[in-house]
Amino acid sequence: MSLIPSASPNPNPTNTKSIRIALIAGEASGDRLAADLVRSIQKKTAGLSFFGMGGASMRAAGVHIEQDFAGLSVVGIVEALWHYRRLRTVLERMKRMLASQRPDLLILVDYAEFNLRLADYAKSIGLKVLFYVSPQLWAWRPSRIHRMVGRIDGMAVLFPFEVPYYQAVGIPVRFIGNPLVDDVRPSGTVEQLRQSFGLGLAKEKPILGLFPGSRESEWRRHMPTLLQLAEQMMAKGVQPVVSVASGLEVDEIEQARRHPGIQWVRGRSVDLMASCDA
The missing domain is CATH 3.40.50.2000 (Glycogen Phosphorylase B;)
Structure with a gap:
């Protein structure tokens, strides 16, 4: 063919x-x-x-x-x-x-x-x-x-x-x-990836990756629960980082980004998976 x-x-x-x-x-x-x-x-x-x-x-x-x-x-x-x-x-x-x-x-x-x-x-x-x-x-x-x-x-x-x-x-x-x-291969070592995100992540604190999904409906359905989880984990010294899919544009993203202490990475889900502790 x-x-x-x-x-x-x-x-x-x-x-x-x-x-x-x-x-x-x-x-x-x-x-x-x-x-x-x-x-x-x-x-x-x-x-x-x-x-x-x-x-x-x-x-x-x-x-x-x-x-x-x-x-x-x-x-x-x-x-x-x-x-x-x-x-x-x-x-x-x-x-x-x-x-x-x-x-x-x-x-x-x-x-x-x-x-x-x-x-x-x-x-x-x-x-x-x-x-x-x-x-x-x-x-x-x-x-x-x-x-x-x-x-x-x-x-x-x-x-x-x-x-x-x-x-x-x-x-x-x-x-x-x-x-x-x-494509499911990270672009560097864990240390290199964490630095490349430019988020100022603390080395001594674990990183929790949150992946709401690549569709608008998934984001709206999953993100409220994930934000609650992120707030609970921050109280225990964990650093939450949310993965935002490339091309995903919804009003709720900007609203969610206002949560203090929660970090965001766009279009690098594989790298985030490789660099987080959970």
Whole structure:
């Protein structure tokens, strides 16, 4: 399965049309996966350009962000219904983007419910569609795979046991592994990391890492309890440090940052995990 178009070498020197790839990611994990994919493609194929929906990681990888995914990450049907109007507006905007720019390939990264609807539209206007990161068919609602037949031209999966699901229905599939495994490595020693945060953490006091989540709903649901825990632990001489996901922007972050004694680190969850005591 090879859907990535090649732009180099150019068999027709008079044809200067750039090959363009659209990517759609709707949350932080997909943003990182898409960014890693773009960098991998760029190493192998020159002359491609990338645009679409994503966040800070994709932007840093050179993707032109037409739509930031801030505020679009939802969990479950209740949250999807709550944000339905905004999701619908963005979906229609992405349809117009595809219709006007007509990329050579559309890569849909995870975010299944939104992206399957966009895949349906993309196929209706004749675009090639690659789905990257399989929905967890093996965990729940395996019948969802039938929605993909005819909607996508290929599937790239993170786990080898997912391959037979797509082979059984005739969808071209390739196991590519999970590139985020390589990202789960700290960028330095514990001492180096603590200094790099620039928080003035005391060496003699233990550090408690708090990880509310990368979605707005997770932050609002988890943070009040975590702040109560942080206040209790500070009374025992522990230094709480909260991890704020890249691209997460909610009013409650600034409100929570006003709590005295609680420190904050943005976009460095792996480094914080490696450097905290608990």
